[in-house]
Amino acid sequence: MNQYDKASSRLVPYPSGALVPERDLHAMPVLEARHLGIDFGGLTAVDDFSVTVGATEIAGLIGPNGAGKTTVFNLLTNVYQPTRGNIMLNGYSTAGKSTHQVSKMGIARTFQNIRLFSNMSVLDNVKVGMHNHINENLLAAAFHGFGYGKAEKAAADSAMELLDFFHLADLAKAPAGSLPYGAQRRLEIVRALASQPRLLLLDEPAAGMNPSETHELMENIRRIRDTFHIAIMLIEHDMSLVMGICEGICVLNYGRIIAKGSPEDIKSNPVVIEAYLGKQGG
Amino acid sequence: MIHFLQTLISGLSLGSIYALIALGYTMVYGIAKMLNFAHGDIIMVGAYAAIVAVFQMKLPGLVAVLAAVLVCTVLGVTVEFLAYKPLRQSPPLTVLITAIGVSYFLQNIALLIFGSEQMASPVIMKLPALVIGGVQIDGITWGTLAVTCIIMLGLTLFINKTKMGKAMRAVSEDKGAAELMGISVNKTITITFAIGSALAAIASIFYGSAYVYIRPTTGAMPGIKAFTAAVFGGIGSIPGAMLGGILLGVIEQFAKAYISTLWSDAIVFGVLVVVLIVKPTGLLGKKISEKV
Known part of the structure; x- marks a missing residue:
């Protein structure tokens, strides 16, 4: 039920x-x-x-x-x-x-006229959406240390999961601006959802x-x-x-x-x- | 042939200094959408900071570099906070004129403190000259090239791989949308100024080592050349600033070596004019598409 x-x-x-x-x-x-x-x-x-x-x-x-x-x-x-x-x-x-x-x-939103980060990849758009939830230590990033790799990997995994949910996983590497219209609309929703x-x-x-x-x-x-x-x-x-x-x-x-x-x-x-x-x- | 290679290498070295400075222009333009004409004077401040650190405070070379980086970073962030942040909603012309004002302000402060006499900059790095296949490369030349290569690689990784780097790219594309993703635009702009000024400080050390004498107006020429380099490569584009800076340095050195020292600047700016006629957005600049 x-x-x-x-x-x-x-x-x-x-x-x-x-x-x-x-x-x-x-x-x-x-x-x-x-x-x-x-x-x-x-x-x-x-x-x-x-x-x-x-x-x-x-x-x-x-x-x-x-x-x-x-x-x-x-x-x-x-x-x-x-x-x-x-x-x-x-x-x-x-x-x-x-x-x-x-x-x-x-709170998260999409826009009437699509406002994706069109020069960034589909995956990076979603990761930007996750901004509030990625805990990344800059020093660790500088040395590509353990904590950085883990946070980045976890972010990439959950971003891919979300993309998969909306049938966008195959396009993860493509620039967002190159997507067909309908896919861009879906990606905007995914990016908004990424902020949980x-x-x-x-x-x-x-x-x-x-x-x-x-x-x-x-x-x-x-x-x-x-x-x-x-x-x-x-x-x-x-x-x-x-x-x-x-x-x-x-x-x-x-x-x-x-x-x-x-x-x-x-x-x-x-x-x-x-x-x-x-x-x-x- | 040896002369050609030597010219090429010194051009690459000079170009990498321009590239370091051009990165500051292009990042600030990309993210804050403003031309920070005081950026060149940050170089001058960095060079004086190194002079004070080495000759008056007797600090060792590497510590002096760190001191110059620190001074410039703090200065860049402070200028942004005091002069540019209150003008965030103002028309671009207001911000541009403010930046020119900041430039004169910094030059005159330096004039008050250090006087108009030129001062010698310290030798920070004593690197042995390299001889490869009959081509002699000065220590400072290959040192500059090596350090800037590492910095550019690090910066590229930072912009593409880290959360902060992604936030910066997001802000440069759409401030409003980035803000709605939880990104603080103000914080991002502050970090951009900090990075740009730190790069200018490092450039100032190399510039001082290569050109030796520093005066309050020292920042103007490398500043304007680096700005040219940023436009040349496509302002707002980070690989563009790197490419533009290096090409500019190489063109300048070849013009000096094969045509005329007097005409070298005219040739450099002439090439810029031609490039902008053929490709108005610069070599790697993005086509500007109208929002509908």
């Missing part, structure tokens, strides 16, 4: 009222954002954004173009410092932390994919959650993917949340339909 079956995905409220899948009710939420907001000059890009993501939840963040979805990801990783509100990752506040410190707190996050943020993972590739991606996202037992939050325009795998969905429009709930709730929500398609009969 899969611990991540349909029944366990049913959204139930925490005492605070935030909804998470039933199986995550007794675990600490991986992410709690409270009343997040950011202004650029006089323009409010995101306002009053509150969301709770359960420990093993697959959450979706959707909304029309320009709604502020990527801005939310940038706030969650402290690329932008929020003007208002606070973020708790695994129970710890990220206020005042820099981006690389937040990465150490268990508790929360993986995927920014439009299905962009530019055909339906069969999107289907494979859906399977992969589920496989990541089922294997690594982590939470995933994704921005996506492909509704078949969002409605197919997300448990909790959050809809953003003009920088504000207009709806939250299960895929069924969202599909039938008139406010969401209006935001996407315009007012009926208007």
Whole structure:
């Protein structure tokens, strides 16, 4: 019996009222954002954004173009410092932390437009992703000593394991920039996973994919959650993917949340339909 | 034939000094995306540090080298922290002008402390001359060549094999993405400046041994030549800086030996112009692709 079956995905409220899948009710939420907001000059890009993501939840963040979805990801990783509100990752506040410190707190992401280190090999890209977890003594490295060899070997082994998981092991030596598009997208996910996050943020993972590739991606996202037992939050325009795998969905429009709930709730929500398609009969 | 070989070897030796300095330019450009025009003056400081260590503090040669490396490393990191770090978000022109300011500042500090008179640099390494097949190679010439080869090999291994080296390459490709992998960009830039300045210190020892006399403006010419070498090889590329430096030294020595001492610099820069016309990104430079 899969611990991540349909029944366990049913959204139930925490005492605070935030909804998470039933199986995550007794675990600490991986992410709690409270009343997040950011202004650029006089323009409010995101306002009053509150969301709770359960420990093993697959959450979706959707909304029309320009709604502020990527801005939310940038706030969650402290690329932008929020003007208002606070973020708790695994129970710890990220206020005042820099981006690389937040990465150490268990959050990783991919990008809307692929941002691999394209001149580095596939394997080195993954090793850079493991930066937080390679314990390497520089002196040992200088003399190619025992500790260095061991740390480097262990890193290479677990990097290869991850690559194998996504059918990229054969390409380990190739420069990342030479990979076909779909493989580059997968490699970005592998690189993010290499940092052993508790929360993986995927920014439009299905962009530019055909339906069969999107289907494979859906399977992969589920496989990541089922294997690594982590939470995933994704921005996506492909509704078949969002409605197919997300448990909790959050809809953003003009920088504000207009709806939250299960895929069924969202599909039938008139406010969401209006935001996407315009007012009926208007 | 012997003359040719001797010229080639002295060119390789001079070129390897340029390469050491060029590495500092290219690494800083690759990672911090700035031209550190004060880099040449680090050489001058290194040379003075060696003079003080040997003649005034009576330290043995090898300790003096370490002292010069230490002084330059600390100076490079301090300059980065005080002058460049506050300008991280500023336009490149601001940083460039600041670097020129730092360059004049260092020259004038040296002028205040040591005066405008030239000073003799110490002989750090007394190596016997080698004679191979009738070609005589000075101790300092082959010593420079040997040490720089080891340093370049070590640096290549460091960049390609270690975690820090990979972090540096990652930062040079995409700062934002690297930061999201848990890499501290600021720390990486500091380490880059430290390595670049340490290499400049070693170059200063060889430069002092080869050219003997040091004055506050000594850093300018090797600085500009090494910068040329970095551009020649493709700025931002580490093998490019090595190749560019060595080629520049060889071209310079051949121009001096076979054409004219007076015209040697003109020929060197002329070759640079031709290379940049044919290959604007330098010999090993990466093609710049537009992000879409």
